[in-house]
Amino acid sequence: xxxxxEIQPEVKEALVSGKPVxxxxxxxISHGMPWPQNVETALAVxxxxxxxxxxxxxxxxxxxxxxxxxxxEQIEYFGQVSGVWKVxxxxxxxxxxxxLYGATTVAATMRIASMAGIRIFVTGGIGGVHRGAENSMxxxxxxxxxxxxxxxxxxxxxxxxLDIGLTLEYLETKGIPVVTLGQDEFPxxxxxxxxxxxxxRLDTPGEIASxxxxxxxxxxxxxxxxxxxxPAASEIRSEEMEVHIQQALQAASANKIxxxxxxxxxLKYIAxxxxxxxxxxxxxxxxxxxxxxxxxxxAYAKI
Ligand code: PSU
Ligand code: MN
Numbered sequence: 001x002x003x004x005x006e007i008q009p010e011v012k013e014a015l016v017s018g019k020p021v022x023x024x025x026x027x028x029i030s031h032g033m034p035w036p037q038n039v040e041t042a043l044a045v046x047x048x049x050x051x052x053x054x055x056x057x058x059x060x061x062x063x064x065x066x067x068x069x070x071x072x073e074q075i076e077y078f079g080q081v082s083g084v085w086k087v088x089x090x091x092x093x094x095x096x097x098x099x100l101y102g103a104t105t106v107a108a109t110m111r112i113a114s115m116a117g118i119r120i121f122v123t124g125g126i127g128g129v130h131r132g133a134e135n136s137m138x139x140x141x142x143x144x145x146x147x148x149x150x151x152x153x154x155x156x157x158x159x160x161x162l163d164i165g166l167t168l169e170y171l172e173t174k175g176i177p178v179v180t181l182g183q184d185e186f187p188x189x190x191x192x193x194x195x196x197x198x199x200x201r202l203d204t205p206g207e208i209a210s211x212x213x214x215x216x217x218x219x220x221x222x223x224x225x226x227x228x229x230x231p232a233a234s235e236i237r238s239e240e241m242e243v244h245i246q247q248a249l250q251a252a253s254a255n256k257i258x259x260x261x262x263x264x265x266x267l268k269y270i271a272x273x274x275x276x277x278x279x280x281x282x283x284x285x286x287x288x289x290x291x292x293x294x295x296x297x298x299a300y301a302k303i
Contacts, residue, residue: 008069020054020297023113030103039079052294061102107145122293128167146223147174157187209299234284
């Protein structure tokens with residue numbers, strides 16, 4: 001057992017007895033949504049997972065450990081306190097050895113989930129290849145991590161703050177199956193459409209669980225990206241989002257935002273300039289992802 005890993009008793013019990021467990025990230029709580037919706041959503045998502053008969057494990061760093069499974073009070077803390085680190089893979093040794101509070105990105109959450117033996121992870125959107133990456137080289141460590149760590153990621157596709165086409169190319173290079181649930185087109189987070197066909201399509205959680213089992217039994221390393229389109233009632237048309245995204249990108253450039261600050265800056269800008277409409281879509285889609293992720297985890301646990 002890794003000396004830096006602390007698994008909450010309920011999560012440990014579920015893993016030992018073969019019950020479905022769903023990992024959840026904490027960057028979305030500390031850096032992806034404003035308070036109090038961040039805490040309300042994190043707790044609601046855990047409840048959705050429980051209602052489906054699975055056990056949630058929200059992941060974060062504190063007291064020099066990687067924690068798989070947080071209490072309600074700990075989630076509230078991560079949602080309210082400022083100065084929580086955004087922790088991707090490269091930040092883990094620093095935040096652990098300095099005993100700081102760290103909220104984990106998709107990359108760091110996947111690595112800790114894998115250490116704990118959790119195979120299914122639910123989030124909203126992943127990091128990817130940014131627009132202009134041919135100059136900035138801004139490619140999220142989420143993608144390299146997905147190339148090597150065997151944890152499936154349930155998302156609502158890729159946000160169009162990123163270059164969706166280049167992100168799909170990168171996922172192909174890394175050997176990561178990209179499967180959209182129930183439609184032929186790859187979704188773009190706020191919208192059910194992206195203009196890109198999904199590399200793969202499956203129509204049920206059971207078929208997705210079978211694909212995961214096949215990939216990992218084959219000895220293939222790395223993740224599977226599962227794209228679950230936002231419910232139609234909560235969708236925002238991509239033409240409408242594009243205006244805000246262009247403005248957000250211009251503001252990021254004018255403010256010389258770089259490195260790990262880019263994604264949180266763009267998310268915050270868009271949330272503030274869409275008067276909460278984007279936040280509402282974000283909340284709806286992550287709850288929907290939690291329902292689907294728990295169903296996949298349940299089907300996978302049966303195999
Ligand atoms: N995209 C979203 N919401 C988020 C993130 C991305 O729509 O909260 C967060 C996730 O934690 C993701 C991280 O792993 O941002 C990616 O950051 P970066 O681009 O710096 O790797
Ligand atoms: Mn980046």
